[in-house]
Amino acid sequence: MASVLVVDDAAFMRMLLKRILTQAGHQVIGEAATGKEAIEKYKQLKPDLVTMDIVMPEMDGITAVGEIVKIDPNAKVIMITAVGQEAKVMQALKNGAKGYIVKPFQAPKVLEEINRVLSG
Amino acid sequence: MEDLSQYLEEFLADARERIDNLNNAVLKLEEIAKGRADEGEKRRIIDQIFREAHTLKGTAATMGFTELSEVAHKMENLFDDIREGRIDISNDIVDVVFEFLDIISEMIDDIEKGREHKADLKSLYEKVDKIKEKAILESKTKQEDDPKEVRKYSVKVFFDKNNTMRGVRAFLILSDLEEIGEVIETIPERKKLEEGNLEDDSVEYIVLSYKTPEEIASMIKKHPEVLSVKINEALEAGVKRIEIYLQKEAPLKEARSFLIMQDLERIGEIVDIKPKKSEIEAGKLIDGNKFVVYLKTQEDEEIIKEIITKHPDVEKVELEKKEEKKQEEPNIQKFADRIKISKLVRINVEHLDKLMDLVSELVINKGRLEQIAESLESKELLEALSTTSRLMSELQEEIMTMRLISLSEIFNKFPRMVRDLSKEMGKEVKLIMEGQDIEVDRAILDKLSDILVHLLRNAVDHGIEPPEEREKLGKPRVGTIKLIAKREKDRIEIVVMDDGRGIDPAKIKEKAILRGLLTESAANSMSTEELLNLIFMPGFSTAERVSSVSGRGVGLDVVQEIVKSLNGSLSVRTEIGKGTSFIIRLPISTAIIQALLIQVVDEIYAVPINNILESKEIVRDEIRTIGKKEVIVLRGEIIPLYMLHKLIGLSQNNKDRFPAIIVDLGSQKIAIGVDELLHKKDIVIKPLGKLLSHVSGFSGATILGDGRVVLIIDINSLLEGVKYGGV
Numbered sequence: 118m119a120s121v122l123v124v125d126d127a128a129f130m131r132m133l134l135k136r137i138l139t140q141a142g143h144q145v146i147g148e149a150a151t152g153k154e155a156i157e158k159y160k161q162l163k164p165d166l167v168t169m170d171i172v173m174p175e176m177d178g179i180t181a182v183g184e185i186v187k188i189d190p191n192a193k194v195i196m197i198t199a200v201g202q203e204a205k206v207m208q209a210l211k212n213g214a215k216g217y218i219v220k221p222f223q224a225p226k227v228l229e230e231i232n233r234v235l236s237g
Numbered sequence: 238m239e240d241l242s243q244y245l246e247e248f249l250a251d252a253r254e255r256i257d258n259l260n261n262a263v264l265k266l267e268e269i270a271k272g273r274a275d276e277g278e279k280r281r282i283i284d285q286i287f288r289e290a291h292t293l294k295g296t297a298a299t300m301g302f303t304e305l306s307e308v309a310h311k312m313e314n315l316f317d318d319i320r321e322g323r324i325d326i327s328n329d330i331v332d333v334v335f336e337f338l339d340i341i342s343e344m345i346d347d348i349e350k351g352r353e354h355k356a357d358l359k360s361l362y363e364k365v366d367k368i369k370e371k372a373i374l375e376s377k378t379k380q381e382d383d384p385k386e387v388r389k390y391s392v393k394v395f396f397d398k399n400n401t402m403r404g405v406r407a408f409l410i411l412s413d414l415e416e417i418g419e420v421i422e423t424i425p426e427r428k429k430l431e432e433g434n435l436e437d438d439s440v441e442y443i444v445l446s447y448k449t450p451e452e453i454a455s456m457i458k459k460h461p462e463v464l465s466v467k468i469n470e471a472l473e474a475g476v477k478r479i480e481i482y483l484q485k486e487a488p489l490k491e492a493r494s495f496l497i498m499q500d501l502e503r504i505g506e507i508v509d510i511k512p513k514k515s516e517i518e519a520g521k522l523i524d525g526n527k528f529v530v531y532l533k534t535q536e537d538e539e540i541i542k543e544i545i546t547k548h549p550d551v552e553k554v555e556l557e558k559k560e561e562k563k564q565e566e567p568n569i570q571k572f573a574d575r576i577k578i579s580k581l582v583r584i585n586v587e588h589l590d591k592l593m594d595l596v597s598e599l600v601i602n603k604g605r606l607e608q609i610a611e612s613l614e615s616k617e618l619l620e621a622l623s624t625t626s627r628l629m630s631e632l633q634e635e636i637m638t639m640r641l642i643s644l645s646e647i648f649n650k651f652p653r654m655v656r657d658l659s660k661e662m663g664k665e666v667k668l669i670m671e672g673q674d675i676e677v678d679r680a681i682l683d684k685l686s687d688i689l690v691h692l693l694r695n696a697v698d699h700g701i702e703p704p705e706e707r708e709k710l711g712k713p714r715v716g717t718i719k720l721i722a723k724r725e726k727d728r729i730e731i732v733v734m735d736d737g738r739g740i741d742p743a744k745i746k747e748k749a750i751l752r753g754l755l756t757e758s759a760a761n762s763m764s765t766e767e768l769l770n771l772i773f774m775p776g777f778s779t780a781e782r783v784s785s786v787s788g789r790g791v792g793l794d795v796v797q798e799i800v801k802s803l804n805g806s807l808s809v810r811t812e813i814g815k816g817t818s819f820i821i822r823l824p825i826s827t828a829i830i831q832a833l834l835i836q837v838v839d840e841i842y843a844v845p846i847n848n849i850l851e852s853k854e855i856v857r858d859e860i861r862t863i864g865k866k867e868v869i870v871l872r873g874e875i876i877p878l879y880m881l882h883k884l885i886g887l888s889q890n891n892k893d894r895f896p897a898i899i900v901d902l903g904s905q906k907i908a909i910g911v912d913e914l915l916h917k918k919d920i921v922i923k924p925l926g927k928l929l930s931h932v933s934g935f936s937g938a939t940i941l942g943d944g945r946v947v948l949i950i951d952i953n954s955l956l957e958g959v960k961y962g963g964v
Contacts, residue, residue: 198489198492202489203489203520206489206491207491207492207495207518210496210499215496217489217492217496219488219489229547229548230548232547233547233548233549236547
């Protein structure tokens with residue numbers, strides 16, 4: 118059971134993820150639609166885990182990961198990505214993301230990755 | 238760490254053998270530097286040197302001789318550079334490599350004697366660095382293309398277990414692999430493969446090559462009878478090779494690979510990754526879904542697997558590891574293997590000496606038993622004794638064989654020595670050796686080494702002329718020294734032959750008179766052969782110029798002395814302007830020899846058969862007198878005759894007919910008259926002991942079956958007084 122902050126500019130995506138996470142027993146304690154918002158919420162909520170979309174307005178996920186890791190080096194951030202965003206994911210991972218989930222979501226894979234990151 | 242001191246002797250012997258091999262290989266390399274060998278040969282020799290240095294490094298490290306290992310490592314590196322074409326072979330390199338070998342040799346001596354080593358490694362290393370710098374500068378200006386990367390592979394080849402020829406096939410594959418790289422190890426041991434022997438159904442070759450695994454595999458698969466080939470990179474100690482397969486359809490494999498590697502970095506050190514990191518990050522995996530991590534870690538296989546399989550998209554993980562322990566063992570194992578496989582055991586020679594002594598005692602005791610049995614006229618006892626007797630001769634022969642060592646043990650050192658000497662003396666010399674495979678008794682080999690060193694030195698120093706002089710004489714610039722060993726029954730003949738200036742008897746005469754060794758009149762009455770024999774006289778050849786080569790003031794008299802002590806003979810043949818040959822004849826074994834028992838008045842003496850050319854019945858009327866010497870004529874040859882009675886101070890025999898033995902005194906034959914020739918017998922030589930050791934004329938004593946002590950005549954020292962015109 119972990120507390121999760123879900124970051125995505127698409128509400129639909131947030132909802133999908135929230136459902137998967139909740140069904141697996143995790144608690145979504147917050148949502149954010151931009152990178153900037155994510156940083157604020159992170160400081161405020163100190164979640165166990167962040168799922169972070171890459172392409173977002175104001176501040177993209179790649180930058181946001183970097184910022185969050187700066188605040189909390191142990192932050193566990195998982196990137197949400199789509200095929201074709203390889204270079205961007207790599208960038209995010211280098212910025213300190215601990216994992217990634219590929220859209221469209223497959224619940225088992227999503228949970229596998231989340232559990233891995235949480236246990237690591 | 239395990240106590241390795243028990244392997245020390247084995248290690249030292251192994252290391253010395255390697256140094257011999259290296260010396261000879263580097264000599265060949267020097268030829269190559271002069272452009273006298275083809276490319277294939279060159280490659281083979283460089284590979285061999287690299288291999289020997291590499292193994293030496295490994296064994297030294299295993300034994301804990303860090304410094305030695307480091308020196309070998311430096312040398313290995315140098316040859317790696319040569320092999321990869323980064324450095325060309327030059328005279329500088331040959332010289333520096335010889336320096337390496339000398340230092341390694343010294344270090345091994347020091348290890349054996351338990352001494353601290355104080356070699357100046359720094360200056361040697363500096364020299365190497367300079368050579369490298371120079372070579373790199375040169376090659377940079379030459380060409381810029383980067384050499385292919387050499388990788389170390391473990392190539393495992395599986396055969397059909399029912400195929401009895403698999404050993405031969407394995408050997409063929411070994412040869413193939415040597416063509417494309419360097420086979421640094423095989424499991425089972427190389428020796429076994431060379432014998433075409435393979436008990437298992439697979440062979441592992443550890444190969445250094447710039448070929449890709451695919452190229453290697455396809456080459457091996459061309460061989461029929463090969464079931465499969467598995468090629469992996471060979472691993473260093475503690476390194477695990479982790480093959481990670483991602484699901485083929487998984488997206489973002491580069492990101493997954495990245496994360497997995499990140500995880501692995503947490504539990505160890507990533508030594509290498511395939512494909513390259515930049516390629517993985519660009520999504521270029523092997524076969525689209527595989528990458529390999531070489532991880533140095535203490536973690537268990539299970540934990541590593543767990544860490545990786547926790548990731549989504551991972552299809553499977555394959556782990557191959559080389560345990561640190563196992564890495565340490567192979568070298569020790571190699572020694573053990575060698576002993577096992579070649580059925581060879583190294584024994585301290587003292588044990589063999591002791592064994593030989595015991596057998597000698599048995600031989601004597603057997604003789605006594607035989608006499609008792611005869612006096613008792615017991616048929617049964619005699620029969621039992623005859624069986625015992627046969628078994629004992631077998632035992633004796635077996636032990637003698639055990640003590641035999643191949644001449645190559647010492648011959649191997651000579652090419653290097655002659656090279657160094659000739660370089661120092663400004664001569665050009667080619668050494669040709671034959672018969673290295675002949676085996677002689679250990680005790681003889683030790684002494685033979687000293688003799689041959691001396692004779693070879695002489696040949697280079699005094700025999701071979703300087704190249705310019707040779708050219709003027711119409712001889713080839715490069716002089717030839719031949720070292721030839723031949724076996725004749727239980728004797729060996731070793732000839733050291735040069736094609737140099739020869740020895741001038743007139744000059745010997747001059748010198749002998751000058752040195753006061755002879756009066757002028759005595760010298761004038763001497764034959765050419767007698768004159769030549771003067772070079773073996775003490776005080777003759779101790780050269781006034783003590784060069785570092787012939788140096789030490791050791792003369793041929795010492796050589797003669799040693800040969801005599803081995804019951805052998807030394808003679809010289811020479812022709813002015815054509816060359817000189819020294820001929821050494823030695824028994825193969827010393828402890829038990831065949832002797833002829835002879836009788837003078839009522840005393841029995843033993844004469845080693847080796848010394849005797851033939852025996853002859855002499856009729857008193859046939860004895861002639863030349864000058865004041867008695868001689869006989871044998872097949873037209875005039876041979877001085879001496880009576881043994883007179884030589885050993887017994888009353889003269891006056892029979893009309895008496896037997897004589899004809900002996901070879903180097904270049905001169907002499908007849909020795911006795912009263913009776915008894916029979917041939919194997920005798921055991923016993924030293925005379927301190928009280929009698931100053932008595933000249935006898936080399937030892939033996940005990941006959943009836944307990945009688947018989948003196949063994951040493952022909953050379955017995956005739957010492959008469960040889961140069963005395964008596």
